[in-house]
Amino acid sequence: MLLAGRVAGVTGAGAGIGRAIAQALAAEGARVAVTDINEEGAQETVRLIEAAGGVARAWRLDVTRRDHIVQVVDAIREWGRRLDIWVNNAGVSTMNRFWELTEEDWDFNMNVNAKGTFLCSQVVARVMMQQDFMQGGELRGKIINIASMAGKRGNAPFLAHYVASKFAVVGLTQAMAGELAPYKITVNAVCPGYVATGMQERELRWEAELRGTTPEAVRELYVQDTPLGRIETPEDVAKVVVFLASSLSDFITGEAINVNGGAWMD
Numbered sequence: 001m002l003l004a005g006r007v008a009g010v011t012g013a014g015a016g017i018g019r020a021i022a023q024a025l026a027a028e029g030a031r032v033a034v035t036d037i038n039e040e041g042a043q044e045t046v047r048l049i050e051a052a053g054g055v056a057r058a059w060r061l062d063v064t065r066r067d068h069i070v071q072v073v074d075a076i077r078e079w080g081r082r083l084d085i086w087v088n089n090a091g092v093s094t095m096n097r098f099w100e101l102t103e104e105d106w107d108f109n110m111n112v113n114a115k116g117t118f119l120c121s122q123v124v125a126r127v128m129m130q131q132d133f134m135q136g137g138e139l140r141g142k143i144i145n146i147a148s149m150a151g152k153r154g155n156a157p158f159l160a161h162y163v164a165s166k167f168a169v170v171g172l173t174q175a176m177a178g179e180l181a182p183y184k185i186t187v188n189a190v191c192p193g194y195v196a197t198g199m200q201e202r203e204l205r206w207e208a209e210l211r212g213t214t215p216e217a218v219r220e221l222y223v224q225d226t227p228l229g230r231i232e233t234p235e236d237v238a239k240v241v242v243f244l245a246s247s248l249s250d251f252i253t254g255e256a257i258n259v260n261g262g263a264w265m266d
């Protein structure tokens with residue numbers, strides 16, 4: 001198993017991509033701290049992991065609240081004795097034409113997606129900087145940020161504020177990677193494309209309304225925009241997170257890896 005003996009934390013792991021990531025990390029032997037603002041969702045993820053023979057525990061964590069993060073990260077350390085892997089996955093979206101976006105849209109997206117990644121990473125980095133090297137490895141810790149295709153491709157209709165928040169995540173990934181490398185902590189991002197989750201279901205409805213069409217027609221646009229010809233699954237993303245969390249990727253840092261079926265290449 002690629003992650004035997006490792007302790008991992010995942011934000012927004014009560015649904016969608018975060019749940020798949022938590023399950024995939026646990027399946028490779030990591031003990032997983034499943035965190036989400038929605039505690040019931042986090043508990044359901046833990047049930048799924050335990051049913052598959054893995055080890056996990058749930059915490060309610062709002063990534064926009066520094067006090068929460070400090071408290072929960074402390075509790076995770078007590079539970080796991082250390083913290084090897086942290087995945088900043090929690091994210092939100094709303095959709096509107098640029099000229100109709102509100103300050104609430106901007107603040108909501110920036111707060112969860114960009115500031116949440118900053119706050120969690122800072123608290124976690126301080127812990128990782130002071131811990132011993134991972135067993136059998138040359139690193140102290142690994143931070144993985146779930147950015148988006150919209151973190152590289154600005155031309156994403158109705159998502160200007162979300163695009164700004166995800167470009168921020170990619171930039172922050174590079175800046176943190178540079179500053180944390182001397183402490184032997186890697187920081188990388190994953191940029192998914194059109195992934196079938198609750199977030200996508202909401203976006204299909206909003207985009208259909210904005211375009212005056214149906215959610216099914218919008219889903220077809222997403223498929224047409226994806227050279228590999230299908231909607232992405234949360235597991236497509238989780239597999240790459242496992243790679244970044246494992247020692248197979250120990251010399252990679254500051255990268256933002258596209259996992260999008262070819263929908264955006266750079």
Ligand SMILES: NC(=O)c1ccc[n+]([C@@H]2O[C@H](COP(=O)([O-])OP(=O)(O)OC[C@H]3O[C@@H](n4cnc5c(N)ncnc54)[C@H](O)[C@@H]3O)[C@@H](O)[C@H]2O)c1
Pocket residue numbers: 011012013014015016017018035036037038041061062063064089090091092112116146147148149191192193194195196197198199200
């Ligand atoms: N679905 C896609 O097409 C897609 C594409 C690219 C990137 N992403 C990114 O992947 C990540 C996961 O998205 P998803 O599609 O699984 O979304 P989702 O809405 O299905 O799940 C998101 C989870 O995050 C949690 N969350 C929301 N606000 C939070 C907060 N303040 N603190 C802690 N948890 C919070 C929610 O409770 C939920 O469980 C997000 O960062 C998203 O931007 C998604």
